[in-house]
Amino acid sequence: MADRTGLRAEPSRTCVGCRGSDSWSALLRVVAATDGRDADQHGPIPIHPDPRHRMPGRGAWLHPSxxxxxxxxxxxxxxxxxxxxxxxxVSAVARQLGVQHA
Incomplete structure (x- = not known):
């Protein structure tokens, strides 16, 4: 969709942390690696960063801070x-952001 200047507007997304809106290119997309398994039997579901915004599945968006x-x-x-x-x-996302997470 083009704006009044004729330039294509970049889509915006909401950060799940601060709930602020930003362009999708400024946010880190994260996805769940469920692999079709039942999490109750296999422990927590790993969340992986998707910096290229290409991984399949539902994504959540986060400011990389x-x-x-x-x-x-x-x-x-x-x-x-x-x-x-x-x-x-969330350990993979913490590593991506350089955060010490317990």
């Missing part, structure tokens, strides 16, 4: 945004 990451973890926003009923393992 430690503050937004911690807010999202504290609010349990990853599971809610990805529509998961089980616990999630």
């Amino acid at each position: 430690p503050d937004c990451f911690e807010l999202a973890v504290r609010r349990k926003a990853f599971a809610r945004a990805l529509r998961l009923q089980a616990a999630v393992d």
